[in-house]
Amino acid sequence: MPDDAPFWTSDAAAWLSRLEASADGLSTAAAVARLARYGPNRLKGRRRTDALTLLAKQFITPVILILLAAATLSFFLHDAIDAFIIYAIVAASGLLGFGQERGAARAVEKLLAAVRVSATVLRDGRPTSVPMEEVVPGDVALVAAGAAIPGDGVLLAAKDLFVDEAALTGESYPAEKDALTGTPPSRAGAVFMGTHVVSGTGRVLVVATGRRTEFGDVAVRLRARPPETEFEHGVRRFGTLLMEITLFLVIAIFAVNVLLARPVLDSLLFSLALAVGLTPQLLPAVISVNLARGARRMARAKVIVKRLAAIENFGSMNVFCSDKTGTLTEGRVRLHAAMGVGGAEDPRVLLYAYLNAGYSTGFANPIDAALREAAPPDAAAYEKLDEVPYDFVRKRLSILVARGSERLLLTKGALANVVAACDRAEVGGKVVPLAEVSEQIEGRFRELSAAGYRTLGVAYRELPRADRVTPADEAAMVFLGFLSFADPPKAGVSDVLARLGQLGVAVKVITGDNRLVAANVGREVGLGRGRVLTGDEMRAMSDEALVAALPGADIFAEVEPNQKERIIIALRKAGYVVGYMGDGINDASALHAADVGLSVEGAADVAKDAADIVLMEKDLGVLAEGVRAGRLTFANTLKYVFMASSANFGNMFSMAGASLFLKFIPLLPKQVLLTNLMTDFPEMNIAGDRVDAELVAVPRRWNMTFIRTFMLFFGLLSSVFDYLTFGALLLLLHASRAEFRTAWFAESVISASLIVLVVRTRRPFFRSLPGRGLAIATVGVVAAVLLLPYTPLAPLMGFAPLPPAYVGTVGLIVVAYVIAAEAVKHIFYRKVIF
Numbered sequence: 080m081p082d083d084a085p086f087w088t089s090d091a092a093a094w095l096s097r098l099e100a101s102a103d104g105l106s107t108a109a110a111v112a113r114l115a116r117y118g119p120n121r122l123k124g125r126r127r128t129d130a131l132t133l134l135a136k137q138f139i140t141p142v143i144l145i146l147l148a149a150a151t152l153s154f155f156l157h158d159a160i161d162a163f164i165i166y167a168i169v170a171a172s173g174l175l176g177f178g179q180e181r182g183a184a185r186a187v188e189k190l191l192a193a194v195r196v197s198a199t200v201l202r203d204g205r206p207t208s209v210p211m212e213e214v215v216p217g218d219v220a221l222v223a224a225g226a227a228i229p230g231d232g233v234l235l236a237a238k239d240l241f242v243d244e245a246a247l248t249g250e251s252y253p254a255e256k257d258a259l260t261g262t263p264p265s266r267a268g269a270v271f272m273g274t275h276v277v278s279g280t281g282r283v284l285v286v287a288t289g290r291r292t293e294f295g296d297v298a299v300r301l302r303a304r305p306p307e308t309e310f311e312h313g314v315r316r317f318g319t320l321l322m323e324i325t326l327f328l329v330i331a332i333f334a335v336n337v338l339l340a341r342p343v344l345d346s347l348l349f350s351l352a353l354a355v356g357l358t359p360q361l362l363p364a365v366i367s368v369n370l371a372r373g374a375r376r377m378a379r380a381k382v383i384v385k386r387l388a389a390i391e392n393f394g395s396m397n398v399f400c401s402d403k404t405g406t407l408t409e410g411r412v413r414l415h416a417a418m419g420v421g422g423a424e425d426p427r428v429l430l431y432a433y434l435n436a437g438y439s440t441g442f443a444n445p446i447d448a449a450l451r452e453a454a455p456p457d458a459a460a461y462e463k464l465d466e467v468p469y470d471f472v473r474k475r476l477s478i479l480v481a482r483g484s485e486r487l488l489l490t491k492g493a494l495a496n497v498v499a500a501c502d503r504a505e506v507g508g509k510v511v512p513l514a515e516v517s518e519q520i521e522g523r524f525r526e527l528s529a530a531g532y533r534t535l536g537v538a539y540r541e542l543p544r545a546d547r548v549t550p551a552d553e554a555a556m557v558f559l560g561f562l563s564f565a566d567p568p569k570a571g572v573s574d575v576l577a578r579l580g581q582l583g584v585a586v587k588v589i590t591g592d593n594r595l596v597a598a599n600v601g602r603e604v605g606l607g608r609g610r611v612l613t614g615d616e617m618r619a620m621s622d623e624a625l626v627a628a629l630p631g632a633d634i635f636a637e638v639e640p641n642q643k644e645r646i647i648i649a650l651r652k653a654g655y656v657v658g659y660m661g662d663g664i665n666d667a668s669a670l671h672a673a674d675v676g677l678s679v680e681g682a683a684d685v686a687k688d689a690a691d692i693v694l695m696e697k698d699l700g701v702l703a704e705g706v707r708a709g710r711l712t713f714a715n716t717l718k719y720v721f722m723a724s725s726a727n728f729g730n731m732f733s734m735a736g737a738s739l740f741l742k743f744i745p746l747l748p749k750q751v752l753l754t755n756l757m758t759d760f761p762e763m764n765i766a767g768d769r770v771d772a773e774l775v776a777v778p779r780r781w782n783m784t785f786i787r788t789f790m791l792f793f794g795l796l797s798s799v800f801d802y803l804t805f806g807a808l809l810l811l812l813h814a815s816r817a818e819f820r821t822a823w824f825a826e827s828v829i830s831a832s833l834i835v836l837v838v839r840t841r842r843p844f845f846r847s848l849p850g851r852g853l854a855i856a857t858v859g860v861v862a863a864v865l866l867l868p869y870t871p872l873a874p875l876m877g878f879a880p881l882p883p884a885y886v887g888t889v890g891l892i893v894v895a896y897v898i899a900a901e902a903v904k905h906i907f908y909r910k911v912i913f
Contacts, residue, residue, distance in 0.1 A: 104201025373712030729797020
């Protein structure tokens with residue numbers, strides 16, 4: 080085969096030879112060797128964060144690089160000691176961010192290891208479950224309904240195999256696959272990574288993995304990445320805002336200092352140090368630490384986060400959509416009755432249903448599990464000949480069985496779909512035309528559904544001499560009877576829904592069950608106030624009409640798989656932040672469409688792989704705790720944003736203004752950098768801070784207008800007290816240059832540290848105590864600032880000991896600043912924000 084020819088143009092025999100593989104799979108030793116040769120089976124680079132790359136990222140920013148270059152020039156032309164001090168402070172700041180981000184990355188890697196998608200492959204001749212990343216070329220994978228295709232491959236065998244290839248082709252209908260023995264090779268005999276099995280079974284020889292696959296090639300060429308979340312967008316916009324302000328100040332301050340005939344190199348270093356102080360260089364580390372801590376907090380609530388940025392969306396979620404089975408109900412389906420058309424118990428209905436469920440090789444489901452527990456005594460007399468697997472179009476499962484010379488096709492599925500395959504019905508041992516009892520069948524179905532029972536139909540057809548069957552054989556059947564199943568609501572689920580309501584999260588149920596069953600369950604759990612919208616009604620609606628109908632609907636029933644995604648998209652268009660929980664093979668598109676996709680540990684591989692967040696228990700109580708944890712994380716991240724947009728901005732703006740009227744640079748570049756470093760220490764502890772109850776009571780979203788207004792109010796307030804400090808030092812105390820710089824350094828760091836305690840809460844700061852780490856770090860920084868001028872390091876940093884009058888003056892100004900900030904905060908939240 081030419082190297083550039085598609086892999087499916089060679090047949091399985093050629094690939095077995097080329098890969099030196101066997102239809103019985105690889106040995107464990109061979110698989111290990113191939114993993115080392117081909118690398119992990121994933122599209123992205125190494126998941127583990129490279130330490131050197133992460134360390135370099137702390138320093139490779141334009142502002143830092145220019146500052147280090149200027150410091151190097153200063154080393155050769157001006158002051159070597161000052162240059163070394165600048166190097167040391169920049170290194171300490173970078174190492175602080177590196178240590179925090181590295182610890183966060185390691186914590187997240189450990190959490191991700193708890194949720195892995197696996198594949199079943201033949202190793203040492205036996206079916207073995209291995210992590211998807213460990214599948215290698217030459218592996219023979221066994222796939223069935225719900226399984227993700229682990230790599231590009233050719234089929235060695237297939238039985239009624241249908242694969243959803245929408246991720247590659249855009250086709251909404253599954254593609255039929257066949258091993259095509261003895262025919263020219265084609266795409267019909269190939270499967271692709273990034274797709275999943277809808278129905279049937281197959282044996283796949285994996286020929287390419289990771290980036291060598293068709294899906295990997297598309298991802299690399301398009302540089303595919305997940306869409307930017309609202310949180311990521313907000314962080315980027317905030318960073319851009321501060322960078323624009325920084326650029327303006329740097330250029331203006333440098334130009335003014337040069338015009339005032341101050342040393343060019345000193346002016347450049349001062350301007351760059353200001354830029355470092357204004358640049359939100361700590362923001363990535365703070366966000367990483369906050370999200371990692373939030374992920375660990377959510378893990379304790381049995382919620383595993385696969386994509387950290389989804390935490391914010393989880394906290395902002397105000398609509399949660401889910402199926403009812405296993406979420407609102409116990410998920411342990413129990414057979415209620417197996418009855419004939421007349422409503423009496425019928426042992427043949429149970430026998431045929433048991434044979435249908437017991438011989439099924441498709442995806443596991445609770446209904447078949449419930450039927451397998453009710454084994455009739457004469458079931459052993461039958462043997463299976465063939466199967467037509469269940470799919471979400473036919474909504475039926477058929478099994479061909481034999482007993483002696485008798486051949487029976489037994490069909491079970493959604494009542495309407497089973498009835499559609501029938502032209503007769505059996506009543507009291509007599510076969511009559513279906514039309515004679517169709518109203519009776521429909522009435523019995525409504526009666527059982529209204530009582531909350533999920534009801535299926537059972538039918539049969541005699542097929543003498545048949546050994547194989549296809550979907551076309553599901554015709555001219557005899558309707559035999561009903562199966563009714565009970566799945567009662569979970570204990571306490573109404574209380575959990577009330578808790579979610581208190582958190583501002585509305586729950587909407589999306590189910591394929593009929594509207595009567597769905598409405599009954601909704602009433603039992605307290606969701607019966609809105610209308611029940613059916614799949615048929617939605618088909619008749621335009622997208623605009625569906626958006627308009629959403630607020631009044633709590634339950635979506637009789638929904639087809641492709642309609643789930645339409646509902647999610649419509650909810651998002653209506654302005655909601657939507658979470659969707661799915662665990663089946665037909666949920667992948669809805670999971671991708673939601674703001675935050677959730678699945679459960681026992682879900683189908685394709686659902687678990689598509690989800691942003693995986694619940695270790697299918698329990699809405701776990702979900703409620705996860706929502707709170709997400710909101711705690713978002714609230715603590717915003718605290719850093721508020722600090723950076725108030726005290727830091729105010730101090731740097733004041734410094735820029737002071738440099739215009741002072742005859743000397745207000746703070747030396749190394750002192751500016753030290754100010755920035757020391758204010759970093761308390762801020763790194765914000766991730767573990769306490770959060771007021773009202774900040775997690777309702778969903779919150781990123782609001783740049785709010786942040787800009789906050790920056791204006793509190794930044795200007797900070798500058799007012801900075802200028803009061805200037806006046807007191809120059810006009811009242813007649814401070815020398817060293818004393819001025821020392822006193823203002825102390826006022827800047829102490830006020831920036833204490834203001835965090837004010838802006839971290841909407842309550843009076845003395846009624847909302849900070850977390851232990853934040854409190855200790857704040858006290859430690861304040862003590863260090865007060866002691867620094869009296870240590871041997873003071874001369875190196877350009878500081879001088881402060882007389883008691885200076886310390887008292889700075890103390891009074893800081894106290895006044897905190898009191899004023901508290902008053903402005905009260906006005907801000909009462910009068911400005913609505």
